Amino acid sequence: MSGWASGARCRRSARRCRNSGSLTKKVHPRRLTSVSQFCRRVKTQLFQRQLQALRDLLSRDRRLAGINFLDGLPLPVGNFSRDPDARQGWGVGRVEKGYKLHALATQDRFLAGWSATPLNAHETHVAGMLIGQAVPVPPGSLFLADGNYDAHDLHKHVSSHGGWLWARPRGMAEHPVTLRQMGPARRALLEVWRQTPSPPPTGYDASLMPTPPPLPPDQPFRWPEGIRAAVSLTFDDARTCQIDRGGPILDSHGIKGTFYVTLNTMMRRLDNWRALATAGHEIGNHSTTHPCSGNFQWSRGSALENFTLHTMALDIDAASKSLNEIFGQRPRTFAYPCGQTFVGRGADQKSYVPLIADRFLVGRGFNNEAPNDPGFCDLAYAAGIDMDCKRLDAVMNHVRGAQETGTWLILAGHAVGDKAPQTVRADVLDAVCRFCADKSNGIWIDTVENIGAYISAARPVAAAAMNRR
Numbered sequence: 001m002s003g004w005a006s007g008a009r010c011r012r013s014a015r016r017c018r019n020s021g022s023l024t025k026k027v028h029p030r031r032l033t034s035v036s037q038f039c040r041r042v043k044t045q046l047f048q049r050q051l052q053a054l055r056d057l058l059s060r061d062r063r064l065a066g067i068n069f070l071d072g073l074p075l076p077v078g079n080f081s082r083d084p085d086a087r088q089g090w091g092v093g094r095v096e097k098g099y100k101l102h103a104l105a106t107q108d109r110f111l112a113g114w115s116a117t118p119l120n121a122h123e124t125h126v127a128g129m130l131i132g133q134a135v136p137v138p139p140g141s142l143f144l145a146d147g148n149y150d151a152h153d154l155h156k157h158v159s160s161h162g163g164w165l166w167a168r169p170r171g172m173a174e175h176p177v178t179l180r181q182m183g184p185a186r187r188a189l190l191e192v193w194r195q196t197p198s199p200p201p202t203g204y205d206a207s208l209m210p211t212p213p214p215l216p217p218d219q220p221f222r223w224p225e226g227i228r229a230a231v232s233l234t235f236d237d238a239r240t241c242q243i244d245r246g247g248p249i250l251d252s253h254g255i256k257g258t259f260y261v262t263l264n265t266m267m268r269r270l271d272n273w274r275a276l277a278t279a280g281h282e283i284g285n286h287s288t289t290h291p292c293s294g295n296f297q298w299s300r301g302s303a304l305e306n307f308t309l310h311t312m313a314l315d316i317d318a319a320s321k322s323l324n325e326i327f328g329q330r331p332r333t334f335a336y337p338c339g340q341t342f343v344g345r346g347a348d349q350k351s352y353v354p355l356i357a358d359r360f361l362v363g364r365g366f367n368n369e370a371p372n373d374p375g376f377c378d379l380a381y382a383a384g385i386d387m388d389c390k391r392l393d394a395v396m397n398h399v400r401g402a403q404e405t406g407t408w409l410i411l412a413g414h415a416v417g418d419k420a421p422q423t424v425r426a427d428v429l430d431a432v433c434r435f436c437a438d439k440s441n442g443i444w445i446d447t448v449e450n451i452g453a454y455i456s457a458a459r460p461v462a463a464a465a466m467n468r469r
Protein backbone atom coordinates (compact mmCIF):
# COMPACT_ATOMS: atom_id res chain seq x y z
CA MET A 1 0.00 0.00 0.00
CA SER A 2 1.37 3.39 -0.90
CA GLY A 3 1.88 6.09 1.71
CA TRP A 4 -0.76 8.31 0.17
CA ALA A 5 -3.31 5.51 0.19
CA SER A 6 -2.48 5.10 3.83
CA GLY A 7 -3.04 8.85 4.31
CA ALA A 8 -6.44 8.66 2.63
CA ARG A 9 -7.50 5.89 4.92
CA CYS A 10 -6.41 8.06 7.84
CA ARG A 11 -8.74 10.84 6.72
CA ARG A 12 -11.59 8.37 6.88
CA SER A 13 -10.75 7.29 10.37
CA ALA A 14 -9.17 9.66 12.81
CA ARG A 15 -8.64 6.98 15.42
CA ARG A 16 -6.91 4.61 13.00
CA CYS A 17 -4.94 7.55 11.74
CA ARG A 18 -3.38 8.19 15.12
CA ASN A 19 -2.21 4.61 15.24
CA SER A 20 -1.09 4.19 11.63
CA GLY A 21 2.61 4.86 11.90
CA SER A 22 5.34 7.34 11.16
CA LEU A 23 4.08 8.75 7.83
CA THR A 24 1.01 10.26 9.45
CA LYS A 25 3.11 11.79 12.18
CA LYS A 26 5.32 13.45 9.56
CA VAL A 27 2.41 14.94 7.66
CA HIS A 28 0.50 16.09 10.74
CA PRO A 29 2.97 16.72 13.58
CA ARG A 30 1.21 16.99 16.91
CA ARG A 31 3.23 19.98 17.97
CA LEU A 32 5.97 22.18 16.58
CA THR A 33 9.54 21.19 17.24
CA SER A 34 11.49 22.97 19.92
CA VAL A 35 13.67 25.92 18.91
CA SER A 36 16.89 24.01 19.49
CA GLN A 37 15.67 21.03 17.44
CA PHE A 38 14.50 23.42 14.69
CA CYS A 39 17.94 25.06 14.62
CA ARG A 40 19.59 21.65 14.28
CA ARG A 41 17.32 20.75 11.38
CA VAL A 42 17.98 24.04 9.61
CA LYS A 43 21.65 23.14 9.53
CA THR A 44 21.09 19.81 7.74
CA GLN A 45 22.02 19.49 4.06
CA LEU A 46 18.50 18.35 3.13
CA PHE A 47 16.95 21.50 4.59
CA GLN A 48 19.54 23.73 2.94
CA ARG A 49 18.90 22.07 -0.44
CA GLN A 50 15.16 22.59 -0.04
CA LEU A 51 15.73 26.22 0.95
CA GLN A 52 17.95 26.76 -2.10
CA ALA A 53 15.34 25.14 -4.38
CA LEU A 54 12.66 27.41 -2.97
CA ARG A 55 14.87 30.45 -3.43
CA ASP A 56 15.66 29.48 -7.03
CA LEU A 57 11.98 28.97 -7.74
CA LEU A 58 10.98 32.34 -6.32
CA SER A 59 13.73 34.29 -8.01
CA ARG A 60 13.89 32.56 -11.38
CA ASP A 61 12.46 35.58 -13.16
CA ARG A 62 13.79 38.81 -11.65
CA ARG A 63 12.40 41.01 -14.37
CA LEU A 64 10.24 43.91 -13.24
CA ALA A 65 6.72 44.09 -14.64
CA GLY A 66 4.31 46.90 -15.50
CA ILE A 67 2.92 46.72 -11.96
CA ASN A 68 5.15 45.85 -9.01
CA PHE A 69 4.65 45.71 -5.26
CA LEU A 70 6.88 46.77 -2.40
CA ASP A 71 6.26 45.50 1.09
CA GLY A 72 7.96 44.46 4.29
CA LEU A 73 7.14 41.83 6.89
CA PRO A 74 8.43 42.20 10.47
CA LEU A 75 10.00 39.06 11.91
CA PRO A 76 10.13 39.76 15.64
CA VAL A 77 12.22 37.80 18.12
CA GLY A 78 11.58 37.83 21.86
CA ASN A 79 12.48 41.06 23.62
CA PHE A 80 14.88 39.11 25.79
CA SER A 81 16.58 37.38 22.89
CA ARG A 82 20.35 37.64 22.92
CA ASP A 83 20.50 37.56 19.15
CA PRO A 84 23.33 40.04 18.45
CA ASP A 85 22.00 41.08 15.01
CA ALA A 86 18.36 41.70 15.95
CA ARG A 87 17.44 45.37 16.33
CA GLN A 88 14.52 47.33 17.62
CA GLY A 89 12.26 48.89 15.03
CA TRP A 90 8.66 49.37 13.99
CA GLY A 91 6.96 45.99 13.92
CA VAL A 92 3.28 45.19 13.72
CA GLY A 93 1.77 48.38 15.15
CA ARG A 94 4.45 48.75 17.80
CA VAL A 95 8.16 48.79 18.45
CA GLU A 96 9.60 45.29 18.44
CA LYS A 97 12.96 43.61 18.31
CA GLY A 98 13.92 41.43 15.38
CA TYR A 99 14.24 41.51 11.61
CA LYS A 100 12.28 42.55 8.59
CA LEU A 101 11.81 40.74 5.30
CA HIS A 102 11.63 43.26 2.43
CA ALA A 103 10.26 42.15 -0.93
CA LEU A 104 9.84 43.58 -4.40
CA ALA A 105 7.30 41.42 -6.21
CA THR A 106 5.83 41.67 -9.68
CA GLN A 107 2.24 41.33 -10.77
CA ASP A 108 3.19 37.85 -12.06
CA ARG A 109 3.91 36.85 -8.46
CA PHE A 110 7.65 36.63 -8.96
CA LEU A 111 10.16 38.09 -6.58
CA ALA A 112 12.22 40.66 -8.43
CA GLY A 113 14.21 41.21 -5.23
CA TRP A 114 14.21 40.60 -1.50
CA SER A 115 16.32 41.31 1.52
CA ALA A 116 16.27 40.38 5.20
CA THR A 117 17.56 43.15 7.46
CA PRO A 118 17.49 44.05 11.14
CA LEU A 119 14.16 45.62 12.04
CA ASN A 120 15.61 49.14 12.28
CA ALA A 121 16.56 49.28 8.57
CA HIS A 122 14.43 51.84 6.78
CA GLU A 123 12.01 50.35 4.29
CA THR A 124 12.48 53.11 1.74
CA HIS A 125 16.27 52.68 1.68
CA VAL A 126 15.98 48.94 1.21
CA ALA A 127 13.30 49.46 -1.47
CA GLY A 128 15.63 51.81 -3.37
CA MET A 129 18.37 49.20 -3.24
CA LEU A 130 16.06 46.42 -4.44
CA ILE A 131 14.82 48.51 -7.37
CA GLY A 132 18.39 49.49 -8.20
CA GLN A 133 19.37 45.82 -8.35
CA ALA A 134 16.36 44.89 -10.46
CA VAL A 135 16.77 47.49 -13.23
CA PRO A 136 15.79 47.97 -16.00
CA VAL A 137 12.50 49.42 -14.86
CA PRO A 138 9.96 49.17 -17.70
CA PRO A 139 9.11 52.73 -18.72
CA GLY A 140 6.01 54.00 -16.94
CA SER A 141 5.76 50.98 -14.66
CA LEU A 142 4.08 51.30 -11.28
CA PHE A 143 5.39 50.44 -7.83
CA LEU A 144 2.49 50.06 -5.42
CA ALA A 145 3.27 50.35 -1.73
CA ASP A 146 1.77 51.42 1.57
CA GLY A 147 2.33 54.80 3.21
CA ASN A 148 5.62 53.68 4.80
CA TYR A 149 7.23 54.02 1.39
CA ASP A 150 6.06 57.58 0.73
CA ALA A 151 9.46 59.30 0.90
CA HIS A 152 10.84 62.03 -1.35
CA ASP A 153 14.03 60.16 -2.07
CA LEU A 154 12.28 56.97 -3.07
CA HIS A 155 9.92 58.85 -5.39
CA LYS A 156 12.91 60.51 -7.05
CA HIS A 157 14.80 57.23 -7.25
CA VAL A 158 11.92 55.37 -8.91
CA SER A 159 11.24 58.31 -11.20
CA SER A 160 14.90 58.47 -12.29
CA HIS A 161 14.53 54.89 -13.53
CA GLY A 162 11.42 55.80 -15.52
CA GLY A 163 8.94 54.26 -13.07
CA TRP A 164 6.25 55.64 -10.83
CA LEU A 165 5.85 55.06 -7.07
CA TRP A 166 2.21 54.92 -6.04
CA ALA A 167 2.08 55.05 -2.25
CA ARG A 168 -0.54 56.48 0.07
CA PRO A 169 0.78 59.95 1.03
CA ARG A 170 1.89 60.29 4.64
CA GLY A 171 1.05 63.98 4.55
CA MET A 172 -0.28 66.58 2.14
CA ALA A 173 2.50 69.17 2.07
CA GLU A 174 1.47 72.74 1.33
CA HIS A 175 4.67 74.71 1.96
CA PRO A 176 6.27 75.82 -1.33
CA VAL A 177 9.79 74.86 -0.22
CA THR A 178 8.65 71.38 0.73
CA LEU A 179 6.76 71.08 -2.52
CA ARG A 180 9.85 72.10 -4.46
CA GLN A 181 12.14 69.74 -2.61
CA MET A 182 9.94 66.68 -3.00
CA GLY A 183 10.43 66.58 -6.78
CA PRO A 184 7.90 66.35 -9.63
CA ALA A 185 6.95 62.71 -9.13
CA ARG A 186 5.65 63.11 -5.57
CA ARG A 187 4.09 66.50 -6.36
CA ALA A 188 2.09 64.81 -9.11
CA LEU A 189 1.11 62.02 -6.71
CA LEU A 190 -0.18 64.52 -4.12
CA GLU A 191 -2.09 66.36 -6.81
CA VAL A 192 -3.79 63.18 -7.91
CA TRP A 193 -4.53 62.26 -4.33
CA ARG A 194 -6.15 65.65 -3.73
CA GLN A 195 -8.39 65.08 -6.69
CA THR A 196 -9.26 61.59 -5.45
CA PRO A 197 -10.75 62.18 -2.00
CA SER A 198 -11.33 58.55 -1.15
CA PRO A 199 -8.71 55.86 -1.63
CA PRO A 200 -9.12 53.77 -4.76
CA PRO A 201 -11.48 50.86 -4.36
CA THR A 202 -10.01 47.40 -4.18
CA GLY A 203 -8.31 46.32 -7.33
CA TYR A 204 -6.41 48.26 -9.93
CA ASP A 205 -8.26 51.03 -11.71
CA ALA A 206 -6.21 52.48 -14.54
CA SER A 207 -8.37 55.61 -14.72
CA LEU A 208 -7.17 56.61 -11.24
CA MET A 209 -3.54 56.29 -12.13
CA PRO A 210 -1.68 59.47 -12.99
CA THR A 211 0.32 59.95 -16.12
CA PRO A 212 3.87 58.86 -15.32
CA PRO A 213 6.53 61.55 -15.31
CA PRO A 214 8.08 62.05 -18.73
CA LEU A 215 11.24 60.15 -19.58
CA PRO A 216 14.40 62.17 -20.10
CA PRO A 217 14.34 63.74 -23.56
CA ASP A 218 16.12 61.79 -26.28
CA GLN A 219 19.71 62.79 -26.63
CA PRO A 220 20.92 63.05 -30.20
CA PHE A 221 22.29 59.84 -31.60
CA ARG A 222 25.35 60.05 -33.81
CA TRP A 223 26.51 57.61 -36.42
CA PRO A 224 30.29 57.46 -36.95
CA GLU A 225 31.87 60.33 -38.87
CA GLY A 226 30.66 60.50 -42.48
CA ILE A 227 27.82 57.98 -41.96
CA ARG A 228 24.19 58.92 -42.52
CA ALA A 229 22.49 55.54 -42.13
CA ALA A 230 23.22 51.86 -41.62
CA VAL A 231 22.16 48.79 -43.58
CA SER A 232 22.42 45.11 -42.66
CA LEU A 233 21.77 42.31 -45.13
CA THR A 234 20.39 39.18 -43.46
CA PHE A 235 19.49 35.77 -44.84
CA ASP A 236 17.48 33.11 -43.05
CA ASP A 237 17.25 29.33 -42.92
CA ALA A 238 20.71 28.38 -44.29
CA ARG A 239 19.55 27.93 -47.87
CA THR A 240 22.31 26.39 -49.98
CA CYS A 241 22.08 29.20 -52.54
CA GLN A 242 23.15 31.63 -49.84
CA ILE A 243 26.56 29.96 -50.00
CA ASP A 244 26.63 29.52 -53.76
CA ARG A 245 25.27 32.90 -54.86
CA GLY A 246 24.62 35.23 -51.90
CA GLY A 247 28.02 34.95 -50.21
CA PRO A 248 30.00 35.53 -53.44
CA ILE A 249 27.95 38.65 -54.28
CA LEU A 250 28.60 40.11 -50.81
CA ASP A 251 32.29 39.17 -51.03
CA SER A 252 32.67 40.82 -54.43
CA HIS A 253 31.71 44.15 -52.79
CA GLY A 254 33.65 43.53 -49.57
CA ILE A 255 30.39 43.44 -47.58
CA LYS A 256 29.71 41.27 -44.53
CA GLY A 257 26.24 39.80 -44.10
CA THR A 258 24.37 38.01 -41.33
CA PHE A 259 23.12 34.47 -41.83
CA TYR A 260 20.45 33.16 -39.44
CA VAL A 261 20.93 29.45 -39.88
CA THR A 262 18.73 26.45 -39.22
CA LEU A 263 20.95 23.68 -37.97
CA ASN A 264 19.61 20.74 -39.96
CA THR A 265 20.06 22.43 -43.33
CA MET A 266 23.38 23.93 -42.34
CA MET A 267 24.86 20.53 -41.57
CA ARG A 268 24.61 19.56 -45.25
CA ARG A 269 27.30 22.06 -46.23
CA LEU A 270 29.03 22.62 -42.93
CA ASP A 271 32.49 23.23 -44.38
CA ASN A 272 31.11 25.98 -46.60
CA TRP A 273 29.35 27.62 -43.67
CA ARG A 274 32.55 27.47 -41.65
CA ALA A 275 34.38 29.18 -44.52
CA LEU A 276 31.67 31.86 -44.65
CA ALA A 277 32.07 32.53 -40.93
CA THR A 278 35.86 32.57 -41.22
CA ALA A 279 35.53 35.20 -43.95
CA GLY A 280 33.88 37.51 -41.40
CA HIS A 281 30.18 36.97 -42.06
CA GLU A 282 28.00 36.66 -38.99
CA ILE A 283 26.25 33.40 -38.10
CA GLY A 284 23.17 34.10 -36.00
CA ASN A 285 20.71 32.02 -33.99
CA HIS A 286 17.44 31.14 -35.69
CA SER A 287 16.33 28.58 -33.04
CA THR A 288 16.63 24.80 -33.23
CA THR A 289 13.21 23.73 -34.47
CA HIS A 290 12.17 26.97 -36.21
CA PRO A 291 8.84 27.29 -34.38
CA CYS A 292 6.19 29.39 -36.10
CA SER A 293 2.43 29.54 -35.80
CA GLY A 294 0.74 26.21 -36.43
CA ASN A 295 -1.32 28.03 -39.06
CA PHE A 296 1.63 27.19 -41.26
CA GLN A 297 0.89 23.52 -41.89
CA TRP A 298 4.61 22.73 -42.00
CA SER A 299 5.00 24.14 -38.48
CA ARG A 300 2.31 22.06 -36.78
CA GLY A 301 4.92 19.80 -35.21
CA SER A 302 6.69 22.81 -33.73
CA ALA A 303 3.86 25.32 -33.34
CA LEU A 304 4.39 28.42 -31.21
CA GLU A 305 0.86 27.93 -29.88
CA ASN A 306 2.13 24.78 -28.13
CA PHE A 307 5.32 26.31 -26.71
CA THR A 308 5.88 27.81 -23.27
CA LEU A 309 8.57 30.31 -22.34
CA HIS A 310 10.49 27.43 -20.79
CA THR A 311 10.43 25.18 -23.85
CA MET A 312 11.21 28.16 -26.08
CA ALA A 313 14.26 29.00 -23.95
CA LEU A 314 15.45 25.39 -24.24
CA ASP A 315 15.02 25.50 -28.02
CA ILE A 316 16.95 28.75 -28.39
CA ASP A 317 19.71 27.76 -25.96
CA ALA A 318 20.23 24.44 -27.70
CA ALA A 319 20.84 26.29 -30.98
CA SER A 320 23.31 28.66 -29.34
CA LYS A 321 25.14 25.71 -27.80
CA SER A 322 25.41 23.91 -31.13
CA LEU A 323 26.58 27.04 -32.96
CA ASN A 324 29.15 27.64 -30.25
CA GLU A 325 30.48 24.11 -30.69
CA ILE A 326 30.63 24.43 -34.47
CA PHE A 327 31.95 27.99 -34.86
CA GLY A 328 33.77 28.46 -31.56
CA GLN A 329 31.67 31.40 -30.41
CA ARG A 330 28.14 31.94 -29.21
CA PRO A 331 25.86 33.83 -31.58
CA ARG A 332 25.14 37.37 -30.37
CA THR A 333 22.06 38.05 -32.46
CA PHE A 334 18.83 36.19 -33.14
CA ALA A 335 16.17 36.22 -35.85
CA TYR A 336 12.61 35.36 -34.80
CA PRO A 337 11.42 32.48 -37.03
CA CYS A 338 8.64 33.90 -39.23
CA GLY A 339 9.14 37.16 -37.32
CA GLN A 340 6.72 35.87 -34.66
CA THR A 341 7.38 36.61 -31.00
CA PHE A 342 4.70 34.77 -29.01
CA VAL A 343 4.33 31.42 -27.27
CA GLY A 344 1.11 29.80 -26.04
CA ARG A 345 -2.41 30.81 -26.84
CA GLY A 346 -5.29 32.79 -25.37
CA ALA A 347 -4.92 33.92 -21.78
CA ASP A 348 -1.65 32.01 -21.53
CA GLN A 349 -0.02 33.62 -24.55
CA LYS A 350 3.22 35.38 -23.74
CA SER A 351 5.87 37.33 -25.61
CA TYR A 352 9.24 35.66 -25.78
CA VAL A 353 11.02 38.92 -26.60
CA PRO A 354 12.28 39.09 -22.97
CA LEU A 355 14.07 35.76 -23.49
CA ILE A 356 15.87 37.30 -26.43
CA ALA A 357 16.64 40.48 -24.49
CA ASP A 358 18.32 38.31 -21.85
CA ARG A 359 20.41 36.31 -24.29
CA PHE A 360 21.25 38.42 -27.31
CA LEU A 361 22.47 41.82 -28.34
CA VAL A 362 19.82 42.04 -31.07
CA GLY A 363 16.67 40.14 -31.98
CA ARG A 364 15.59 40.71 -35.57
CA GLY A 365 11.94 40.72 -36.57
CA PHE A 366 10.53 40.12 -40.02
CA ASN A 367 7.91 41.69 -42.26
CA ASN A 368 8.18 44.99 -40.40
CA GLU A 369 7.49 48.25 -42.19
CA ALA A 370 9.80 50.95 -40.86
CA PRO A 371 13.56 50.83 -40.26
CA ASN A 372 15.03 51.17 -36.78
CA ASP A 373 15.47 54.58 -35.19
CA PRO A 374 18.84 54.01 -33.51
CA GLY A 375 18.12 56.38 -30.62
CA PHE A 376 14.84 54.73 -29.77
CA CYS A 377 14.44 51.22 -31.14
CA ASP A 378 14.15 48.10 -29.02
CA LEU A 379 17.21 46.05 -29.89
CA ALA A 380 15.49 42.94 -28.57
CA TYR A 381 12.99 43.35 -31.38
CA ALA A 382 14.69 45.20 -34.21
CA ALA A 383 12.62 45.64 -37.35
CA GLY A 384 13.52 43.44 -40.31
CA ILE A 385 12.20 44.38 -43.74
CA ASP A 386 11.46 41.71 -46.33
CA MET A 387 13.59 41.81 -49.51
CA ASP A 388 12.41 38.49 -51.01
CA CYS A 389 11.12 38.81 -54.58
CA LYS A 390 11.42 42.62 -54.45
CA ARG A 391 12.33 44.70 -57.45
CA LEU A 392 15.34 46.98 -57.24
CA ASP A 393 13.30 50.18 -56.94
CA ALA A 394 11.30 48.75 -54.02
CA VAL A 395 14.44 47.84 -52.08
CA MET A 396 16.15 51.11 -52.96
CA ASN A 397 13.15 53.01 -51.64
CA HIS A 398 13.89 51.52 -48.25
CA VAL A 399 17.61 52.28 -48.53
CA ARG A 400 16.99 55.91 -49.50
CA GLY A 401 14.38 56.22 -46.77
CA ALA A 402 17.00 55.12 -44.22
CA GLN A 403 19.45 57.66 -45.67
CA GLU A 404 16.91 60.45 -45.23
CA THR A 405 15.92 59.51 -41.69
CA GLY A 406 19.33 58.41 -40.38
CA THR A 407 17.97 55.00 -39.46
CA TRP A 408 19.18 51.39 -39.49
CA LEU A 409 17.66 49.30 -42.25
CA ILE A 410 17.83 45.55 -41.75
CA LEU A 411 16.85 43.73 -44.92
CA ALA A 412 15.81 40.10 -44.54
CA GLY A 413 15.60 37.44 -47.22
CA HIS A 414 15.80 33.72 -47.76
CA ALA A 415 17.11 32.17 -50.96
CA VAL A 416 19.29 34.11 -53.39
CA GLY A 417 18.83 33.55 -57.12
CA ASP A 418 16.47 34.28 -59.93
CA LYS A 419 12.81 35.12 -59.84
CA ALA A 420 11.23 32.60 -57.44
CA PRO A 421 9.21 32.59 -54.21
CA GLN A 422 11.10 33.51 -51.04
CA THR A 423 14.12 34.46 -53.13
CA VAL A 424 16.18 37.63 -53.14
CA ARG A 425 16.91 38.42 -56.76
CA ALA A 426 20.65 38.16 -57.32
CA ASP A 427 20.73 41.21 -59.61
CA VAL A 428 18.88 43.29 -57.00
CA LEU A 429 21.25 42.14 -54.26
CA ASP A 430 24.24 43.00 -56.41
CA ALA A 431 22.92 46.50 -57.17
CA VAL A 432 22.04 47.23 -53.53
CA CYS A 433 25.50 46.07 -52.44
CA ARG A 434 27.14 48.31 -55.06
CA PHE A 435 25.15 51.34 -53.85
CA CYS A 436 25.84 50.70 -50.16
CA ALA A 437 29.54 49.97 -50.71
CA ASP A 438 29.98 53.35 -52.40
CA LYS A 439 31.32 55.49 -49.58
CA SER A 440 29.94 58.69 -51.11
CA ASN A 441 26.43 57.48 -50.18
CA GLY A 442 27.26 57.66 -46.48
CA ILE A 443 25.96 54.19 -45.68
CA TRP A 444 27.55 51.85 -43.18
CA ILE A 445 26.74 48.34 -44.34
CA ASP A 446 27.73 45.66 -41.86
CA THR A 447 26.51 42.71 -39.82
CA VAL A 448 23.65 43.00 -37.35
CA GLU A 449 26.09 42.29 -34.54
CA ASN A 450 28.50 45.09 -35.47
CA ILE A 451 25.86 47.75 -36.00
CA GLY A 452 23.83 46.59 -32.99
CA ALA A 453 26.94 46.79 -30.80
CA TYR A 454 27.63 50.34 -32.00
CA ILE A 455 24.07 51.47 -31.31
CA SER A 456 24.01 49.81 -27.92
CA ALA A 457 27.21 51.60 -26.92
CA ALA A 458 26.58 54.97 -28.56
CA ARG A 459 23.05 55.90 -27.80
CA PRO A 460 21.73 57.63 -24.69
CA VAL A 461 22.04 55.68 -21.50
CA ALA A 462 18.32 56.03 -20.80
CA ALA A 463 17.36 54.49 -24.12
CA ALA A 464 19.97 51.76 -23.85
CA ALA A 465 18.66 50.82 -20.41
CA MET A 466 15.33 50.01 -21.99
CA ASN A 467 16.97 47.20 -23.88
CA ARG A 468 19.80 45.71 -21.90
CA ARG A 469 20.52 45.12 -18.30
Ligand SMILES: [Zn+2]
Nearest residue numbers: 236237337338
Ligand atom coordinates in the same frame (compact mmCIF):
# COMPACT_ATOMS: atom_id res chain seq x y z
ZN1 LIG B 1 13.30 31.14 -40.92
